[in-house]
Amino acid sequence: MFQTRSARFVGLILISAPFYWLPAMCQGAQEVEKISVTGTRIKRSIQADSPSPISSIDAKALSYIGANDVRDLIETLSFNAGAQNNSDNLTQNFTVGTSNVNLRGLGVSSTLVLLNGRRQVTSAVVTDQGASFVDTASLIPTLAIKRVEILKDGASAIYGSDAVAGVVNFISRDDLIGSELQYEYRKRLSEGSQDETKIDFAYGVEIGNTGHLLVAASYLERTSLVLGEVDWVQPAFSSFGNPGSFVLPSLANGLNPTGLTVADPNCEQNGGVESEGSNGNTFCLFDFAPQITAVPNEDRLQLYMHAKWELNDGVEPWFEAGFADNDISREVSPSFPVLNAPSVLSSHPKNPYNEDIFFRGRPFGVGKPTERNFYEHRTSRVAFGVDGSIGSNKYWQVSYVSAQNDAFLNPRDVIADNFQSALLGFGGVNCDSRGASIAGTGSCLYFNPFSPQDSVNEQLRSYIIGDYIGNVKSTLRVFEGVFAFDELFAIGDDYSALAIGIQYRKESMTSVYDSLTQQDRFAFLIGNQNVSGERNVKALFSELRLPLLAQFELGVAIRYEDYGDLGGDTTDPKLSVLWHVSPDLSLRGSYSTSFRAPSVHQLKGIQTNFANITDPRDGSTTFGGNRTVGDTSLVPETSEAFNFGISYAFDTLDIDVDYWRFSFEEVLTRESHQAVVNAFPDDPNRVVRTSAGTISIVNTRFINAEAIDTSGVDLTAMYHFDMHFGRVTPQLSASYLLEYDLMDESGTVTDGLGKLNRNTVGNPAPRLKGSMGINWTMNGHNANVFFRHVASYENDVSLEKINSFNTIDLQYEMELNESSILAVSGAITAGVVNITDKAPPFVNIAGSYDPRTGDPRGRRAYLKFKVRF
Numbered sequence: 001m002f003q004t005r006s007a008r009f010v011g012l013i014l015i016s017a018p019f020y021w022l023p024a025m026c027q028g029a030q031e032v033e034k035i036s037v038t039g040t041r042i043k044r045s046i047q048a049d050s051p052s053p054i055s056s057i058d059a060k061a062l063s064y065i066g067a068n069d070v071r072d073l074i075e076t077l078s079f080n081a082g083a084q085n086n087s088d089n090l091t092q093n094f095t096v097g098t099s100n101v102n103l104r105g106l107g108v109s110s111t112l113v114l115l116n117g118r119r120q121v122t123s124a125v126v127t128d129q130g131a132s133f134v135d136t137a138s139l140i141p142t143l144a145i146k147r148v149e150i151l152k153d154g155a156s157a158i159y160g161s162d163a164v165a166g167v168v169n170f171i172s173r174d175d176l177i178g179s180e181l182q183y184e185y186r187k188r189l190s191e192g193s194q195d196e197t198k199i200d201f202a203y204g205v206e207i208g209n210t211g212h213l214l215v216a217a218s219y220l221e222r223t224s225l226v227l228g229e230v231d232w233v234q235p236a237f238s239s240f241g242n243p244g245s246f247v248l249p250s251l252a253n254g255l256n257p258t259g260l261t262v263a264d265p266n267c268e269q270n271g272g273v274e275s276e277g278s279n280g281n282t283f284c285l286f287d288f289a290p291q292i293t294a295v296p297n298e299d300r301l302q303l304y305m306h307a308k309w310e311l312n313d314g315v316e317p318w319f320e321a322g323f324a325d326n327d328i329s330r331e332v333s334p335s336f337p338v339l340n341a342p343s344v345l346s347s348h349p350k351n352p353y354n355e356d357i358f359f360r361g362r363p364f365g366v367g368k369p370t371e372r373n374f375y376e377h378r379t380s381r382v383a384f385g386v387d388g389s390i391g392s393n394k395y396w397q398v399s400y401v402s403a404q405n406d407a408f409l410n411p412r413d414v415i416a417d418n419f420q421s422a423l424l425g426f427g428g429v430n431c432d433s434r435g436a437s438i439a440g441t442g443s444c445l446y447f448n449p450f451s452p453q454d455s456v457n458e459q460l461r462s463y464i465i466g467d468y469i470g471n472v473k474s475t476l477r478v479f480e481g482v483f484a485f486d487e488l489f490a491i492g493d494d495y496s497a498l499a500i501g502i503q504y505r506k507e508s509m510t511s512v513y514d515s516l517t518q519q520d521r522f523a524f525l526i527g528n529q530n531v532s533g534e535r536n537v538k539a540l541f542s543e544l545r546l547p548l549l550a551q552f553e554l555g556v557a558i559r560y561e562d563y564g565d566l567g568g569d570t571t572d573p574k575l576s577v578l579w580h581v582s583p584d585l586s587l588r589g590s591y592s593t594s595f596r597a598p599s600v601h602q603l604k605g606i607q608t609n610f611a612n613i614t615d616p617r618d619g620s621t622t623f624g625g626n627r628t629v630g631d632t633s634l635v636p637e638t639s640e641a642f643n644f645g646i647s648y649a650f651d652t653l654d655i656d657v658d659y660w661r662f663s664f665e666e667v668l669t670r671e672s673h674q675a676v677v678n679a680f681p682d683d684p685n686r687v688v689r690t691s692a693g694t695i696s697i698v699n700t701r702f703i704n705a706e707a708i709d710t711s712g713v714d715l716t717a718m719y720h721f722d723m724h725f726g727r728v729t730p731q732l733s734a735s736y737l738l739e740y741d742l743m744d745e746s747g748t749v750t751d752g753l754g755k756l757n758r759n760t761v762g763n764p765a766p767r768l769k770g771s772m773g774i775n776w777t778m779n780g781h782n783a784n785v786f787f788r789h790v791a792s793y794e795n796d797v798s799l800e801k802i803n804s805f806n807t808i809d810l811q812y813e814m815e816l817n818e819s820s821i822l823a824v825s826g827a828i829t830a831g832v833v834n835i836t837d838k839a840p841p842f843v844n845i846a847g848s849y850d851p852r853t854g855d856p857r858g859r860r861a862y863l864k865f866k867v868r869f
Contacts, residue, residue, distance in 0.1 A: 038054060038114075038117070038149035038150075038151050038167055038169040039052040039054060039151040039153070039155055039158065039167065040052075040158065040499075040543060040555075041158060041482055041484060041499035041501065041541075041543045042484060042486075042497045042498075042499050042543055042545050043395075043484070043486065050578075050588075051553065051555055051576035051577060051578035051588045051589070051590060052151055052152075052153045052155070052576060052588070052590055052643070053151070053152045053153055053588070053643055053645050053656070053658045053660075053714065054149055054150065054151055054152070055077075055079075055149070055150040055152065055716070056147055056148070056149050056150075057073065057147060057148045057150075058146065058147040059145055059146060059147065059173070062142070062145065062148070063813070063829065064775060064782070064784045064811065064813075065784075065786065065809070066784075066786075066809050066811050066831045066833050066862065067142075068142075068184065068186055068196060068198060068220075068862070069099075069137065069142060069198075069220070070099060070136045070137065070139065070142075070170075071085045071099035071136065071137060073148065074099065074100075074101055074136065075855065076771065076786075076788065077150070078714070078733050078734050078735040078769045078770045078771065079103055079104060079150075079152055079714060079735045079769075080101060080102055080103060081102055081104065081105035081735075081763055081764065081765065081766075081769065081853075082102045082105045082107075082108075082763025082764050082765075082852045082853070083099070083100050083101055083102040083108065083852065084098075084099075084100055084102075084108065084127055084851070084852060085099040085100065086294065086851035086852075086854075086855070086856060087293055087294065087295060087296045087330060087851075088292070088294075088847065088851040089291075089292050089293055089330065089332055089847075090292065090612060090623075090845075090846050090847060091128055091851060091852075092127070092128065092851075093128055093609035093610065094125040094126075094375070094407070094409055094470075094609070095123070095125050095126070095127055095128075096293075096296055096328055096330055096375055097137065097296060097298055097300075097326050097328035097375055097377055098123055098125070098133075098135040098137055098138075098326075098377060099135065099136045099137045100123075100133040100134065100135065100136060101113060101133075101134075101136060101168050102165075102763060103150075103152060103165040103166040103168075104152075104165050104166070104660075104662060104710060104712075105710070105740070105762065105763040105764070105765055106164065106165040106662060106664070106708065106710070106763075107131055107165070107667075107669075107763070108127060108131050108133040109131040109132055109133060109162070109596065109599065109668070110162070110164040110165040110596065111133075111162075111163075111164075111165050111166055111167070111168060112134075112155070112159055112160070112162040112163035112166070112167045112168070113133075113134035113136060113139070113167075113168050113169075113170075114159075114167060114168070114169040114170070115139055115140060115169075115170050115172075115320075115322075115381075115383075116169075116170070116171055116172055116306075116320065116383075117169060117171075118383055118399060118401050118478070118480075119401055119403075119476060119478050119505070120134045120138075120139065120381065120403060120476070121134070121379065121381065121403035121404060121405050121474055121475065121476035122134055122405070122474050122476070122507075122599075123135040123138075123377070123405055123407070123474060124377075124405045124406060124407040124472040124473050124474040124509065125377075125407045125409070125472060126599075126601050126605070126607065128609050128611070128626075128670075129669060129670045130599075130601060130602055130605075130607055130628055130669075130670045130702055131599075131669075132474075132599040132600075132601055132602075135377060135379065135405065136168075137300065137324070137326060137377075138302070138322075138324035138326070138377065138379035138405065139170055139322070139324070140170055140172060140216070140302065140304050140322060141200055141201075141202070141216040141217055141218035141302045141303075141304055142200055142218060143180055143182060143200040143201065143202035143216055143218070144172050144173055144202055144214060144216035144304050144306075145170060145171070145172065145173070146171045146172055146173040146174065146175070147171050148168065148169070148170055148171070149167075149168075149169045149171065150166065150167070150168050150169075151163075151166045151167040151168075151169070152166050152643075152658070152660070152714065153166055153590055153592070153641060153643045153660070154166070154574070154592040154593075154594045154639065154640075154641030154662070155167050155574070155592070156559060156572045156574075156592065156593070156594035156595060156596075157541070157543075157557040157558055157559045157572045157573055157574035157592055157593075158541070158543065158557055158559070158574065160503070160537075160539060160559065160561060161561060161570070161594065161595050161596045161597055161636075162596065163594070164594040164596050164637070164639055164641075164664075165662065172214060172304070172306050172320070173202070173204065173214055174212050174214065174306075174308070175204070175212075176202060176203070176204030176214060177204050177205065177206060178203070178204065178205075178868060178869060179201070179202065179203045179204075179868065179869050180200075180201070180202045180203075180826075180866060180867070180868050181199075181200070181201050181866070181867050181869075182198075182199070182200040182201075182864060182865070182866040182867075183197075183198075183199055183864070183865050183866075184196075184197070184198045184199075184200075184862060184863070184864040184865075185197055185198075185862065185863050185864075186198075186860055186861070186862035187860065187861055187862075188225065188857060188858055188859070188860050189832075189837070189858070189859045189860065189861055190230070190837050190858035190859050191229050191230055191231055191858075192225050192226075192229030192230065193223065193229075194222075194223055194224065194225035194229075194295055194857070195222075195223055196220065196221065196222045196223070197220070197221045198218065198219065198220045198221075199218070199219045200216070200217070200218045201216065201217045201218075202214065202215070202216040202217075203215045203216070207307070207309050208309060210309060210310035210316075211307070211308060211309030211310065212307070212308055212309075213305075213306070213307045214304075214305065214306045214307075215304070215305050216302075216303070216304045216305075217301075217302065217303050217304070218300075218301070218302040219299075219300070219301050219302075220298060220299070220300040221298070221299055222295065222296075222297065222298040222299075222300075223295075223297055224293055224295055224296055224297045224329075224330065224331065225293070225294045225295035225856070225857065226290065226291060226292065226293050226294065226331050226370075227289055227290055227291075227292045227293075227294055227847060227848070227856070228289075228290030228291065230294075230839070230856065230858070231839075232839040232840075232842070232848060232849075233289050233290070233292075233847070233848045234289065234842070234848045235273075235287040235289055236287060236288055236289035236292070236846035236847060236848070237273065237275070237285035237286065237287055237288075237621070238285065238286050238288055238337060238621070238622045238623065239275075239277070239283040239284075239285055239360070239620040239621060239622050240286065240337030240338065240339075240360060240361050240362050240622050240623075241272050241284050241285055241286025241361050241362060241365045241366070242272075242286065242335075242361050242362050242363060242364060242365030242366065242368075242449070242452050243263075243264040243266060243267045243270045243271070243272040243284045243361070243365070243366065243452055244264055244272075244284055244359060244360055244361020244362070244365075244449060245261050245262060245263050245264060245282070245283045245284050245360040245361060246261070246262055246264070246344070246353065246357045246358065246359060246360065246449075247259040247260070247261050247341065247357060247358035247360060247692040247693070248260050248261075248262060248353060248355065248357055249355065249356070249357070249358075250355050255279040255280070256279055256280070256281065256618075256693075257693070258691065258692055258693035259357075259358065259692065259693075260280060260281060261277070261281040261282065261283060261360060261618070261620075262281075262282050263275075263282040263283055263284040264284045264450065265352070266450075266451075267284035270366060270451075270452050270453075271366035271367060271452075272284040272285060272286060272365075272366060273285040273286075273287065277618045277619045277620050278617075278618050278619040279617075279618055281618050281620070283360075283620060284361070286333075286361075286362070286365045286366065288333045288846070289846065289847065289848065291331055291332055291333045291334070291370050292332075292846070292847050293330035293331050293332070294847075294856040294857070295856070295857060296328045296329060296330035297328065297329045297330065298326060298327070298328050299326070299327045300324070300325070300326040300327075301323075301324065301325045301326075302322070302323070302324045303322065303323040303324075304320070304321070304322045304323075305319075305320065305321050305322075306318070306319070306320040307319050307320070313388075314388055314389035314390075314395075315386060315387075315388045316386065316387045316388065317384070317385070317386045317387075318384065318385060318386070318387065319382075319383070319384040320381075320382075320383050320384070321381065321382050321383075322379070322380070322381045323378075323379070323380050323381075324377075324378070324379045325376070325377075325378045325379075326376065326377045326378075327374075327375075327376050328374070328375040328376070328377070329372050329373065329374050329375075330372070330373055330375075331370040331371070331372055332370060332371050332372070332373055332411075333362070333365075333370065333371065334362075334364035334365055334368035334369060334370060334371055335362045335363050335364040335365070335368075335371060335413075335414055335464075335465065336362060336371075336413050336414060336523065336524035336525065336610075336623075337361070337362045337523070337524050337622055337623060337624075338359070338361065338362055338363070338414050338416065338419060338523040338524065339523055339524055339526075339624055339625065339690065339694065339695070339696045339697075340416050340420075340523055340690050340696055341358040341359065341360060341690035341691060341692030341693075341694050342358070342359050342416070342419060342420040342423050343356060343357070343358060343359075343420070343423065343424075344356070344357050344358070344359050344423050344449060345424060347425075347439070348423070348424075348425070348446065349440065349446065350446070350448050350449075350450045350451065351450070352450065358690075358691065358692035359423065359449045360692065360694060361449060362414070363414060363419060363447065363449075363457065363460075363461075363464050363465075364452075364457070364461070365452060366452060367452065367453065368452075371412050371465070372412075373410060373411040373412060374408075374410040374411075375407065375408065375409055375410065376406075376407065376408040377405065377406075377407050378405070378406045378407075378408075379403070379404070379405045379406075380403065380404055381401070381402070381403035381404075382401075382402050382403070383399060383400065383401040383402070383403075384399070384400060385397060385398050385399030385400060386398050386399075392486075393485065393486040393487040393495075394483075394484065394485050394486065395483075395484050395486070396481070396482065396483045396484070397480075397481065397482045398480070398481045398482075399478075399479075399480050399481075400477075400478065400479050400480075401476065401477070401478040402476070402477055403475070403476045404473065404474070404475045404476075405473070405474045405475075406471070406472070406473050407470075407471075407472045407473075408470070408471055409468070409469070409470035409471075409472065410467055410468065410469055410470075411468045411525060412465055412466065412467055412468065413465070413466065413468050413522040413523060413524050413525045414464055414465060414466075414522065414523040414524060415464060415465070415466040415516065415521055415522065415523070416521055416522060416523040417521060418463055418464055418466070419447070419464050419523060421433055422445065422446065422447035422460050422463065422464060423446070423447050423449065424439055425439025425440040425444060425445070425446045426439055426444045427444065427445045427446065427447050427460045427463055427464070428443050428444055428445045428459075428460060428463055429462065429463050430443040431443045431444035431445070432444075445459065445460055447460050447464070466516055466522070467514070467516075468513075468514070468516070468517050468522055468525050468527075469513065469514040469517065470511065470512070470513045470514075470517065470528065471511075471512045471513075472509070472510065472511045472512070473508075473509065473510045473511075474507075474508070474509050475506075475507070475508045475509075476505065476506070476507055477505060477506040478503065478504070478505040478506075479503070479504045479505075480501065480502070480503045480504075481501055481502050481503075482499055482500070482501035483499070483500055483501065484497065484498065484499040484500075485497060485498045485499075488544075491546065491547050491548065492547070492549070492550060493550065494547035494550070495547070496544065496545060496546050496547065497544070497545040498542070498543070498544050498545075499542065499543045500540075500541070500542045500543075501540075501541050501542070502538075502539065502540055502541075503537075503538075503539040503541070504536070504537070504538055504539075505536075505537045505539075506534065506535075506536050506537075507534065507535055507537070507600055508532070508533065508534035508535075508600065509531075509532065509533055509534070509600045509601055509604075509605065510531075510532040511528065511529075511530060511531050511532070511605065511606075512530050513527070513528050513529070513530060518530060524610060524623070524625070525608070525609075525610060525625070526608050526625040526627065526696075526697060527608060528606060528607070528608050529606045531604060531605050531606050531630075532604070533600045533601075533603060533604030533605065533630075534600065535563060535564065535566045535567070535600055535603075536564060537561060537562065537563055537597075538561070538562045539559060539560065539561045539562070540559070540560045541557070541558065541559040541560070542557065542558055542559075543555070543556070543557040543558075544556045544557070551579060551580040551581070552577070552578070552579045552580075553577065553578040553579075554575075554576070554577055555574070555575065555576035555577070555578070555590075556573070556574070556575060556576075557573065557574040557576075557592075558571065558572070558573045558574070559571070559572050561595070563597045563636075566597070566598070566600075566603055566632070567597030567598060567603075567636055568597075568635075568636065570595035570636065570638075572592065572593045572594055572595055573592065573593060574590060574591070574592035574593075575590065575591050575592070576588070576589065576590040576591075577589050577590075584648060584649055584650045585646070585647070585648050586646070586647045587644075587645070587646055587647075588643075588644070588645045588646075588647070589642075589643060589644045589645070590641070590642070590643045591640070591641070591642050592640070592641050593638065593639065593640050593641075594638065594639045594640075594641065595636050595637070595638055595639075596636060596637040596638075596639075596668065597636045597637075598634040598635075598636065598637075598668055598702070599668075601630065602630055602631070602634060602668060602702045603630050603631070603632050603634060604630045604632070605629075605630045606627070606628070606629050606630065607627070607628045607629075608625055608626065608627045608628075608697075609625075609626055610623045610624065610625060610626065611623065611624060611625075611626040611673045611674075611698070612845070612846055613626075613673060613674065613677055613695055613698065614674065614677070615677065615681070615694070615695055616677065616678055616681050617681055617693070620694075622695075624695045624696065624697065624698060625696060625697040625698065626673045626697070626698050626700060627697050627698070627699055627700070628670050628671075628699075628700045628701065628702060629699075629701070629702075630702060631701060631702050634668065634702060634703075634704060635666055635704055636666065636668075637664060637665070637666050637667055637668045637704070638664070638665050638666060639662055639663060639664040639665070640662070640663045641660070641661070641662050641663075642660065642661045643658055643659070643660045643661075644658070644659050644660075645657060645658035645659070646658075652719055652720045652721060653717075653718075653719045654716075654717065654718045654719070655715075655716070655717045656714070656715070656716045656717075657713065657714070657715050658713065658714045659711070659712075659713050660711060660712060660713075660714065661709075661710070661711035662708070662709070662710050662711070663707070663708075663709050664707055664708040664709070665706065665707050666704040666705075666706075667704065667705040667706070667707065667708050667761055668702065668703075668704060668705075669702070669703060669705050669761045670700055670701070670702050670703070671700040671701050671702075671703055672700075672759045672760070673698045673700050674759050675759055676698055676699075676700055677695065677698055685699065686698065686699050687699075703745055704745070705742075705743070705744055705745055705761040706743035706744060706745055706747060707741075707742075707743040708740075708741070708742055708743075708761065708762065709739060709740075709741040710737065710739055710740045710741070710765075711737075711738045711739050712735055712736055712737045712738050712739075713735070713736045713738065714734070714735050715732065715733070715734045715735075715736075715770075716731075716732065716733045716734075717731065717732045718730070718731040718732075719731075725778060726776055726777055726778025726779075726781075727776070727777050727778065728774065728775070728776050729774065729775040729776075729777075730772075730773070730774050731772070731773050731774075731775070732770070732771075732772050732773075733770055733771050734768065734769070734770025734771075735768070735769050735770060736767060736768050737753055737754075737765055737766070737767050737768070738753075739753055740752040740753040740754075740755075740762060740765040741753075742757070742760050742761055742762045744760070744761065750762075750796075752765050752796075753765055753767065754766060754767050754791075754792075754793045754794055755793060755794050755795075755796040756793060756794065756795045756796050756797070756802065756843065756850060757796060758795070758796060758797050758845070759796070759797060760796070763852065764793065764850055764852050764853045765793065766790050766791040766792070766793040766853065767791050767793070768789065768790075768791035769789070769790050769791065770788075770789055771786055771787060771788045771789065772786070772787045773785060773786040773787070780814060780815035780816075780817075781812075781813070781814055781815070782811075782812070782813040782814075782815075783810075783811065783812050783813075784809075784810070784811040784812075784831075785808070785809070785810055786808070786809040787806070787807075787808050788805075788806070788807045788808075788809070789804065789805070789806050790804060790805040790806075790853060790854075791804050792804040792841075793853075795843055795844055795845075797844075798844045800844055802841045802842070802843050802850065803841040803842070804841070805838065805840060805841050805853070805854055805855075806838060807833075807834040807835075807836070807838050807855075808834070808835050808836055809831065809832065809833045809834065809835065810831055810832050810835055811829065811830070811831035811832075812829070812830055812831065813827055813828070813829040813830075814827065814828050814829075815827050816828065816867075824867050824868075824869075825867065825868040825869070826865070826866040826867035826868050827864075827865075827866045828863075828864070828865055828866075829862075829863070829864040829865075829866075830861075830862070830863050830864075831861070831862055831864075832859065832860070832861045832862075833857075833859070833860045833861075833862070834855070834857070834858060834859045834860065835859060836859070837858050837859035838858075839858065840853075840854025840855055840856050841854055
């Protein structure tokens with residue numbers, strides 16, 4: 001998958017070379033009186049005129065925070081909660097290598113991600129909860145980003161159903177003239193050898209008098225970090241190990257109707273940990289924590305191109321194209337648990353129990369090398385359109401987007417029937433069990449579950465372990481047209497403005513698996529079925545701006561969307577007000593309703609992944625299969641959003657305060673697998689058990705949970721002052737949760753505020769998340785210090801406190817010019833992230849930390865060198 005990756009990157013630079021000779025005939029950048037701002041279809045003179053809360057992060061700020069990619073930016077946002085950006089074997093089965101945004105902790109499906117104001121395809125893989133999302137790792141190279149605008153308010157009336165919690169809009173550069181080449185090396189300074197090398201390239205040129213072309217590329221090579229390399233991980237035990245345990249039918253009793261489970265007699269001698277369960281059962285435990293991958297191996301290539309040029313009569317065609325390819329591998333346990341409890345006959349030559357028994361364990365465990373799984377995520381996107389104007393106060397836009405995301409999934413697992421054959425003495429690729437009369441003779445071998453180091457077991461590895469192969473695809477087609485009037489009619493000394501538009505989009509998903517996977521022949525990952533589905537969405541929308549008074553503005557927006565038979569239709573309004581109380585003080589407020597239809601996956605997909613399960617029958621904990629099937633009877637999720645904000649700007653001080661509240665009903669999510677096991681431990685339709693009584697599969701459903709009500713306060717402040725040794729800029733950004741109430745489908749209300757929310761429909765919800773920073777700049781020298789804080793919260797399962805997470809980042813940057821020592825124009829940057837090497841707070845779950853809130857990467861130093869030419 002990666003044989004030509006470096007060649008592709010070099011080739012892009014060579015292809016870009018001819019653009020150097022395009023004439024730069026324009027005399028300068030044309031002054032634009034009004035610009036497009038995220039959150040409205042009506043152009044405004046300045047972004048501060050928006051009645052909705054918007055955060056804007058430009059390329060320089062992105063560099064100052066020490067972000068290596070978009071994932072790092074997302075993790076620093078105080079209003080992002082519960083995004084799944086850390087690679088975690090246990091909660092990210094197939095989304096490894098992707099990143100996403102979760103504004104307000106309302107779910108990764110509730111944030112709309114745009115590129116230059118237009119949609120991007122959702123990832124072909126979904127989260128373990130069945131949520132679809134846009135993979136922000138596939139969007140755009142870092143050097144191509146001009147700014148990122150984040151609308152922290154419901155915007156379904158403007159953009160459609162996905163903008164329930166807000167919008168993140170990545171805007172590409174349109175002002176680069178010349179080339180930039182940037183090299184960055186980043187290394188973990190704590191235990192382990194994890195490091196990253198990244199090369200970015202961007203080239204911009206004027207085309208004629210009015211056009212511009214941007215070409216950009218990025219290549220990232222990242223090595224892995226497994227938890228066996230860190231000093232803070234605690235053991236994570238599975239009751240399915242090797243050495244393993246055995247179920248003895250002869251010792252069955254009323255409490256253990258299928259038999260008593262006993263640990264391998266040589267459990268601790270062979271490296272296991274013996275443990276007593278309930279009802280007299282004993283288990284030989286296996287510690288899989290050291291094999292959990294916190295950072296996977298990645299080879300990521302991103303390419304991007306954007307061109308625009310203005311023709312006569314104010315007509316401006318544009319074109320953009322992007323491509324991203326991410327190859328990932330990660331280490332996992334030497335083999336996964338075998339959940340189907342295979343039989344070991346009394347005739348097995350090593351069986352010490354003199355009866356037919358069941359094996360509870362895995363073929364390879366203690367002392368064996370880790371297994372390696374492989375994934376690839378590939379995204380391609382083409383967009384083109386025409387922007388035009390009629391006179392000085394009317395403009396129109398027509399655009400088309402075509403995008404596709406493909407994912408290749410290749411985890412490795414135990415082939416259940418092959419393992420069973422090996423336990424019966426008919427193992428081996430050259431063994432014909434139907435033709436052999438005697439087990440364990442000729443080419444037929446016995447697998448020995450009673451001796452982990454038996455050399456024959458290793459000979460059977462290629463026969464026992466197989467490749468789970470999945471090819472999944474997600475596509476998006478969008479056509480959109482907008483017509484706007486800047487001066488619809490006069491109101492006093494100002495004019496009202498109107499925008500109207502239409503949108504048509506087609507979304508589809510396809511999943512194709514190999515024959516073993518379709519037949520559910522794997523002992524742990526079970527399998528998946530081929531599925532496909534699509535839907536068409538039609539929308540009409542309109543937005544009106546009314547300057548009722550000289551300093552008071554009313555905004556009205558409304559959108560109608562029709563999902564056909566898969567989701568019905570909806571009409572969602574938004575009302576907003578903006579009042580400039582004085583030149584220094586403004587007030588804003590908004591109210592909107594939103595509608596999110598079930599995704600194609602939630603309606604028609606099938607998802608099987610593994611989950612950590614505690615069996616209430618015997619108290620044992622292990623991983624098991626969790627299968628969820630799409631449900632076409634799901635109804636749309638609806639919500640209401642309210643925001644009130646104050647902005648104060650005086651001299652060099654800027655302060656923004658916003659109170660926000662979201663109220664959701666019919667929340668789309670997946671049932672908690674543990675809740676199902678606890679409620680229906682003996683229902684074979686919900687909890688599928690093996691002949692030995694162990695859990696094989698938990699059948700969960702996509703559901704409409706009852707409600708989520710959450711509110712909070714955002715604060716941002718910045719002040720700069722000049723001194724004789726330079727300019728100093730202190731800054732503050734914080735989000736404080738006031739409530740986070742969760743209601744399940746039974747009507748039970750849970751207070752999720754300050755909780756991990758492990759077994760609810762919510763996300764981790766620490767009360768406070770924020771950062772404080774100081775920037776110093778003088779004569780081309782810049783220094784930054786950031787203190788980042790996540791408040792303590794509670795593990796709602798164990799009721800233990802999860803400590804706060806506090807880190808400090810440092811950075812120094814020196815601008816270079818041709819008169820400097822190196823005689824080049826550019827910059828040298830050095831920094832340290834998490835300089836105190838703060839470990840993520842301990843959480844009593846497998847892996848010892850919360851991957852949606854903590855960061856396992858520890859102290860990391862980086863050196864970055866940029867040249868301009």
